[in-house]
Each structure stands twice: as C-alpha cells, then as structure tokens.
Amino acid sequence: MGIVDLKVAVLGAGAIAGQHFDAIRRTEGFVACAVADIQLERAQAIADNYGIQAYRDYQELIRQERPDVVVIALPHFLHRETAIFAAEHGCHLMLEKPMALSVAECDEIMAAATKADIRILVGHTQHYISENIQAKRMIESGEIGEVVMINDVRHLNYFQDTRPQWFLEKDKSGGGILANLGTHSIDKIQWLMESQVRKVSAKVSHHGKRGNVEGSGVIYLELESGLPATIAQSGYLGATRNETEIIGTAGMLKLVTGVSLWMSRGGAYEQVDVPPMDTPFELQYKDLLSAIASKNETSCPPVYARSVIEALEAVYRAAESGVEQFL
Ligand SMILES: NC(=O)c1ccc[n+]([C@@H]2O[C@H](COP(=O)([O-])OP(=O)(O)OC[C@H]3O[C@@H](n4cnc5c(N)ncnc54)[C@H](O)[C@@H]3O)[C@@H](O)[C@H]2O)c1
Incomplete structure (x- = not known):
C-alpha cells in the first residue's frame, strides 16, 4: 500500500463483489479495507481472502473504517439509503447499476452527492x-x-x-x-x-x-x-x-x-x-480514481444514470x- 492509496470498502458480498475486489486489487491508487454483508459469513469469507475487516452493519463499517470510497453492491432498494449515508460521511461512490428504484431516489442521491462534493461512478459496465x-x-x-x-x-x-x-x-x-x-x-x-x-x-x-x-x-x-x-x-x-x-x-x-x-x-x-483492454471493472475504477484526483465528474455520472431510470x-x-x- 502506497501513502496515497485510497481506502475502499465494499457493501454487499454477493455475486458481483468478487469482480469489484479483483479490480480494486489491480488498480494502483486503491486498497480494499473492509466489506459488509448482513450475511456475515459471506463478508467474512472475502475478508479472510483479502486480509481485511468484515462487518455485518454497513453503517458501523463506514463509521469505524472511514473509507475514502464506498462500493455499493447491494439489492436495488438499498442503493438510495446506503449512497446517501456514505455521501454524508464524505465517501466517494462506486454505485452499482441500476442507480436506484426511481428518478425521485436518483435525485435524492444526487442532492447528497452535491452537498458532500463527492464523485460517483454508476456501474454501467457497458x-x-x-x-x-x-x-x-x-x-x-x-x-x-x-x-x-x-x-x-x-x-x-x-x-x-x-x-x-x-x-x-x-x-x-x-x-x-x-x-x-x-x-x-x-x-x-x-x-x-x-x-x-x-x-x-x-x-x-x-x-x-x-x-x-x-x-x-x-x-x-x-x-x-x-x-x-x-x-x-x-x-x-x-x-x-x-x-x-x-x-x-x-x-x-x-x-x-x-x-x-x-x-x-x-x-x-x-x-x-x-x-x-483492461477488464471493464478495472476501467471503471481507473475512471473513478481520475475523477477523484481531478474533481471532475466520472464518465458515468449520476446525471446520466438517472436518464436510464x-x-x-x-x-x-x-x-x-x-x-x-x-x-
Ligand atoms: N455491472 C454488472 O454487470 C452487474 C452484474 C451483476 C450485478 N450487478 C448489480 O450489483 C448489485 C448487487 O447484485 P448481486 O448480483 O451481487 O446481488 P446478490 O444478491 O448476490 O448480493 C447482494 C448482497 O447484499 C447483501 N445484503 C442485503 N442487504 C444488506 C444490508 N442491509 N447490508 C449489507 N448487506 C446486505 C446480501 O446478503 C447479499 O450477499 C445490484 O445492483 C445488481 O444489479 C451488476
């Protein structure tokens, strides 16, 4: 881990989590720090593999670990609540698609992101x-x-x-x-x-x-x-x-x-x-990293992901x- 590495925490240890962890490991500038899942044994299995901390409660993870970046790899109905909580704690977001359940929820996430001045990449892998x-x-x-x-x-x-x-x-x-x-x-x-x-x-x-x-x-x-x-x-x-x-x-x-x-x-x-080319997930992480560094939007920002919803x-x-x- 270099001194400038940003700490990344992943919420959700389900089907797609492995691709996120692989990409985080391969992306210079990021280091995985923790994973949360209400099925703690799932989080624990990943944590043991990567030598990181496992949590059942995502809020506790964010408060304890203070990650720079939070990956939201959770069921769709949890995207709004978790994105807003993470944004309010100053975390940049890798938010899995679809952005949220409705345009109204997308607007709430975007308002929280603007207030916190954080970058979001919505994972439209295409x-x-x-x-x-x-x-x-x-x-x-x-x-x-x-x-x-x-x-x-x-x-x-x-x-x-x-x-x-x-x-x-x-x-x-x-x-x-x-x-x-x-x-x-x-x-x-x-x-x-x-x-x-x-x-x-x-x-x-x-x-x-x-x-x-x-x-x-x-x-x-x-x-x-x-x-x-x-x-x-x-x-x-x-x-x-x-x-x-x-x-x-x-x-x-x-x-x-x-x-x-x-x-x-x-x-x-x-x-x-x-x-x-690099894998799609690695390209997503590079995109987010350069947006954080430059303070520009990612190339898949929430305003675009909202149009899909x-x-x-x-x-x-x-x-x-x-x-x-x-x-
Ligand atoms: N980009 C892609 O190509 C791609 C592919 C697959 C999935 N996805 C997206 O990724 C997201 C996750 O999908 P998945 O297939 O991994 O789902 P999944 O059901 O396999 O995993 C979700 C995990 O979240 C956990 N969870 C549920 N409630 C929780 C809570 N309150 N706190 C912490 N953990 C909780 C579950 O226990 C489960 O392990 C979805 O948005 C999905 O659409 C994207």
Missing part, C-alpha cells in the same frame, strides 16, 4: 467493455454509414433457482428482467449513439415461476436524435442470446457483448478484431397504460 468500445468507434467513424436502427435481443433463464429472491420482488428490485437487464440495453443504446431516450412504447409479460416481476418484454424506443430501437428480452427456458444489431446505410454491426463483434457490408458477417419508468408506464410515453 461503457467499459472492449467490444462495445470498438463498436462505438466504428459507428463514429462512419464505417457502416448512417445508423438507421438498433435491435437488441436478450434471452436467458432469469428464474434460475440460484437467483436471489430480492431480484424477483418488485419493491426490492424495481422490476424484473427489464429493470435488471433491460437497463443494460437502454444504457448500451444511449451510450453507443450518445443520445438519450425520448419516446417509449412497451409490452411486458409475467410468466415467472416465482416473485411478482415481469419475465419478458418488448420495448420500442426513439432517441432524441430520432433513431429508433427495439429491445426484446425473455427470461424463460430456451437458447441463451445477447446480441445487439446496429444497422446502417452502408453496413451492419453485430455486437455479442463481452464476447465478439461482427460486421457485414454486404454478405455474411465477418468477425472484427477487438484490441485487448427515467427511461425505465417510462417503459413501465407505457406497458401499464398501453400508451406511448414521452420523456
């Missing part, structure tokens, strides 16, 4: 995945001409037995597959095109074997730029798929996020070479009312 970055570069350089539409498709078994129950309870998660994974798609489309959602229609369906959240849905959206896009997601048994097709006047890109990138300018898709709220309003929603 911005940091090498295939996505390469696709964005190719769109911007005009390799497929003018983009005329994006179609995003995702299928996976969302109701697998190992999924924690809170994901399937709307008051804790904010919604089902569209809140958890649809927000990745909304974010990916907005970020690739640097334009935010302005209009939404949607239909959702509930066929999950547990919980009260939607298990599938189709979204039609338009960006401020006028670009149309569709997002289709289903969480039932079937073939897993995670593909985004970006269709231009001079060609098409097929993005298999985290796996590969393909281009066609007539004829079959051919694989595009993607330069190797605003679009998600419009999706659910459109699905409930059957009426197109404008943002």
Whole structure:
C-alpha cells in the first residue's frame, strides 16, 4: 500500500463483489479495507481472502473504517439509503447499476452527492467493455454509414433457482428482467449513439415461476436524435442470446457483448478484431480514481444514470397504460 492509496470498502458480498475486489486489487491508487454483508459469513469469507475487516452493519463499517470510497453492491432498494449515508460521511461512490428504484431516489442521491462534493461512478459496465468500445468507434467513424436502427435481443433463464429472491420482488428490485437487464440495453443504446431516450412504447409479460416481476418484454424506443430501437428480452427456458444489431446505410454491426463483434457490408458477417483492454471493472475504477484526483465528474455520472431510470419508468408506464410515453 502506497501513502496515497485510497481506502475502499465494499457493501454487499454477493455475486458481483468478487469482480469489484479483483479490480480494486489491480488498480494502483486503491486498497480494499473492509466489506459488509448482513450475511456475515459471506463478508467474512472475502475478508479472510483479502486480509481485511468484515462487518455485518454497513453503517458501523463506514463509521469505524472511514473509507475514502464506498462500493455499493447491494439489492436495488438499498442503493438510495446506503449512497446517501456514505455521501454524508464524505465517501466517494462506486454505485452499482441500476442507480436506484426511481428518478425521485436518483435525485435524492444526487442532492447528497452535491452537498458532500463527492464523485460517483454508476456501474454501467457497458461503457467499459472492449467490444462495445470498438463498436462505438466504428459507428463514429462512419464505417457502416448512417445508423438507421438498433435491435437488441436478450434471452436467458432469469428464474434460475440460484437467483436471489430480492431480484424477483418488485419493491426490492424495481422490476424484473427489464429493470435488471433491460437497463443494460437502454444504457448500451444511449451510450453507443450518445443520445438519450425520448419516446417509449412497451409490452411486458409475467410468466415467472416465482416473485411478482415481469419475465419478458418488448420495448420500442426513439432517441432524441430520432433513431429508433427495439429491445426484446425473455427470461424463460430456451437458447441463451445477447446480441445487439446496429444497422446502417452502408453496413451492419453485430455486437455479442463481452464476447465478439461482427460486421457485414454486404454478405455474411465477418468477425472484427477487438484490441485487448483492461477488464471493464478495472476501467471503471481507473475512471473513478481520475475523477477523484481531478474533481471532475466520472464518465458515468449520476446525471446520466438517472436518464436510464427515467427511461425505465417510462417503459413501465407505457406497458401499464398501453400508451406511448414521452420523456
Ligand atoms: N455491472 C454488472 O454487470 C452487474 C452484474 C451483476 C450485478 N450487478 C448489480 O450489483 C448489485 C448487487 O447484485 P448481486 O448480483 O451481487 O446481488 P446478490 O444478491 O448476490 O448480493 C447482494 C448482497 O447484499 C447483501 N445484503 C442485503 N442487504 C444488506 C444490508 N442491509 N447490508 C449489507 N448487506 C446486505 C446480501 O446478503 C447479499 O450477499 C445490484 O445492483 C445488481 O444489479 C451488476
């Protein structure tokens, strides 16, 4: 540990915590100091591995350890409460996506962050995945001409037995597959095109074997730029798929996020070479570190992450009312 290392504490020792700890270990300038989980044995297992302190109570952790940075890797309904508590104690935040349950909650977090003058990076990982970055570069350089539409498709078994129950309870998660994974798609489309959602229609369906959240849905959206896009997601048994097709006047890109990138300018898709990069989580930590050092915003600040929640709220309003929603 160097003298300038910032102390990082992680709240939540669940599925995603390991990727945060790996990235913290690999990022010069940060050092892990503690982990909290109400299931103390989970926190203890990580603490033993990293030689750090485990806590059951996140508030006690923040008071005792006084971390410089707090990572919020908790169920969605806890993002607001923990982000505000950490901000009030002067901690910068690595806040997992989706930012919070509602736009109103996002606004409360942003007010606390402004008051405390802390930096926040919301973990919209899509911005940091090498295939996505390469696709964005190719769109911007005009390799497929003018983009005329994006179609995003995702299928996976969302109701697998190992999924924690809170994901399937709307008051804790904010919604089902569209809140958890649809927000990745909304974010990916907005970020690739640097334009935010302005209009939404949607239909959702509930066929999950547990919980009260939607298990599938189709979204039609338009960006401020006028670009149309569709997002289709289903969480039932079937073939897993995670593909985004970006269709231009001079060609098409097929993005298999985290796996590969393909281009066609007539004829079959051919694989595009993607330069190797640091892992998405390492890039997120580097981004947060430079924002803290420069006192500038991160490249995924709360004001942006709020726009994803605003679009998600419009999706659910459109699905409930059957009426197109404008943002
Ligand atoms: N960026 C990505 O690609 C990505 C991937 C997976 C998850 N996530 C996000 O990360 C967050 C966590 O997801 P996960 O899959 O790790 O969930 P998880 O359920 O596996 O882990 C959450 C942990 O929080 C603990 N917890 C619950 N209440 C607590 C409290 N009051 N105090 C302390 N600990 C408490 C639980 O015991 C559990 O261990 C979510 O926001 C999720 O959407 C992001």
